[in-house]
Amino acid sequence: MKIPMVDVLAGYWGIKDEVEAAVRTVMNKGNFILGEEVTRFENEFAALNGSRYAVGVANGTDALRLSILACGLGPGDEIITTPFTFIATTETISQAGAVPVFADIDPGTYNLDPKSVEKKITPRTKAVIPVHLYGHPADMDAIMTLAKKRALRIIEDCAQSFTAQYQLGGKEWKFTGAMGDCGAFSFFPAKNLGAFGDGGLVATDDPEIAGNLKALRNHGSKARYLYETEGFNSRLDTIQAAILSVKLKHVLKWTEMRNAVAEKYRAALKDVCASAVIKPGCRHSFNYYTIRFESKTARDAAQKHLSDNGIANQIYYPVALHLQQAYERLGYKKGDLPVCEQAQDEVFSLPMYPELSDEQIKTVTDAVKEAVST
Numbered sequence: 001m002k003i004p005m006v007d008v009l010a011g012y013w014g015i016k017d018e019v020e021a022a023v024r025t026v027m028n029k030g031n032f033i034l035g036e037e038v039t040r041f042e043n044e045f046a047a048l049n050g051s052r053y054a055v056g057v058a059n060g061t062d063a064l065r066l067s068i069l070a071c072g073l074g075p076g077d078e079i080i081t082t083p084f085t086f087i088a089t090t091e092t093i094s095q096a097g098a099v100p101v102f103a104d105i106d107p108g109t110y111n112l113d114p115k116s117v118e119k120k121i122t123p124r125t126k127a128v129i130p131v132h133l134y135g136h137p138a139d140m141d142a143i144m145t146l147a148k149k150r151a152l153r154i155i156e157d158c159a160q161s162f163t164a165q166y167q168l169g170g171k172e173w174k175f176t177g178a179m180g181d182c183g184a185f186s187f188f189p190a191k192n193l194g195a196f197g198d199g200g201l202v203a204t205d206d207p208e209i210a211g212n213l214k215a216l217r218n219h220g221s222k223a224r225y226l227y228e229t230e231g232f233n234s235r236l237d238t239i240q241a242a243i244l245s246v247k248l249k250h251v252l253k254w255t256e257m258r259n260a261v262a263e264k265y266r267a268a269l270k271d272v273c274a275s276a277v278i279k280p281g282c283r284h285s286f287n288y289y290t291i292r293f294e295s296k297t298a299r300d301a302a303q304k305h306l307s308d309n310g311i312a313n314q315i316y317y318p319v320a321l322h323l324q325q326a327y328e329r330l331g332y333k334k335g336d337l338p339v340c341e342q343a344q345d346e347v348f349s350l351p352m353y354p355e356l357s358d359e360q361i362k363t364v365t366d367a368v369k370e371a372v373s374t
C-alpha cells in the first residue's frame with residue numbers, strides 16, 4: 001500500500017459543495033484583491049485564535065517577514081532563533097537586515113531551549129523567534145520571562161502549529177500565536193489549515209503592529225496612494241480567504257483527528273523507537289509526527305525500509321541551518337549546537353493527516369517495527 005506524507009484533498013471531498021460555492025461567489029463578484037471575504041476570514045481567525053487582530057498576507061514566509069518589520073526590527077539587530085526549522089524562519093530575518101543568532105534546542109520537543117537562548121543574548125539582541133516545531137508549543141513561559149526582562153520582541157513561528165495550545169503560567173490555555181507580539185501563520189496546502197495555493201496571516205494584540213502590517217502588505221500605504229514607508233505586495237487572495245473560511249470551521253476537529261492518529265502511532269511504536277512527546281501544559285497540533293532512533297544508522301535503515309515499501313517519510317530537517325552554506329558567513333561550525341546536530345541525524349517524520357485510516361496506520365507502524373527488528 002502506497003501511503004503519502006499528506007493528502008491535501010482528503011478533507012476537501014466532504015465540504016466540496018460549500019468550498020466551490022464560496023469560490024463561485026468571489027468569481028461572480030470579482031473582488032479578487034482584499035475583498036470582504038478577506039476581512040471576514042481575518043475576523044473569524046482572530047476569534048478562534050484568541051487574538052485581537054489578524055492580518056492576511058500572501059504566505060507564511062511573508063507573515064514572518066512583515067512581522068519582523070512591523071515590530072520595528074532591522075539592521076544592527078540580532079534575533080535569536082532555532083536552527084532546527086525551515087529556512088523561512090531565518091531568511092526573513094536576514095531580508096529585514098537583521099542577523100539570525102542560533103540557539104540550541106530541547107532534545108524532547110526539538111524546540112528552542114530557553115537556557116541556550118539566554119546564553120546567546122547580547123546588547124544587540126532585540127527579538128526571539130520561537131518555532132512551534134511540528135505543532136508542539138515552544139517553552140513560552142521561559143521564553144516570555146527572558147524577553148520581558150530585556151524588552152525583547154517575540155514573534156512566534158506558527159506555520160506548523162495552528163490550533164496547538166499552551167497553558168501560560170500553568171493557568172490559561174492560549175493558542176500559539178496569541179502569546180508573543182506576533183504570531184506568523186502559513187496556509188501552505190500541507191499545513192494544518194491549508195489553502196488551495198499560498199496564503200499566510202499574522203495575529204497580534206497590538207493595534208500599532210496590526211496597522212503596520214496592513215500598510216506593509218499593501219505597499220506601505222495607510223491611505224490610498226499615500227506612503228509613510230515602502231512596503232510589499234503581499235496580500236491574501238480573496239479566493240483563498242473564502243476557501244479558508246469554509247475550512248476554518250473544521251480545523252479543530254481535524255486537529256483532534258491528527259491527535260488520534262498520533263496516539264495510535266505512539267501506542268504501536270512505544271517499544272520500537274522514541275515517539276513524539278507532548279509536554280504537560282501543551283496541546284499538539286501534529287502537523288508532523290516525528291519519531292527518533294538511537295543512531296543515524298538505525299534511522300537511515302528505518303527510513304530506507306519505509307521508502308522501499310512505498311511509505312512516504314521525510315526528515316525535518318536533515319541539515320540544521322547553522323551548518324548550511326547560506327549561513328557560512330555567520331561562522332558556526334559543527335559541534336556548536338550539539339543537541340540539534342544529534343537530532344538531525346536521528347529523526348524522521350511519518351505520514352500525517354487527519355484522514356489516515358487504521359489500516360494505513362498499521363501498515364506504517366508494521367513497517368517501522370520490521371525495520372527495527374531486522
Ligand SMILES: *Cc1c(COP(=O)(O)O)cnc(C)c1O
Nearest residue numbers: 059060061086088089159186188
Ligand atoms: C511552512 C513554513 C514556513 C513558511 O510558510 P510558507 O507559507 O510556505 O511561506 C515558515 N516556517 C515554518 C516552520 C514552516 O514550516
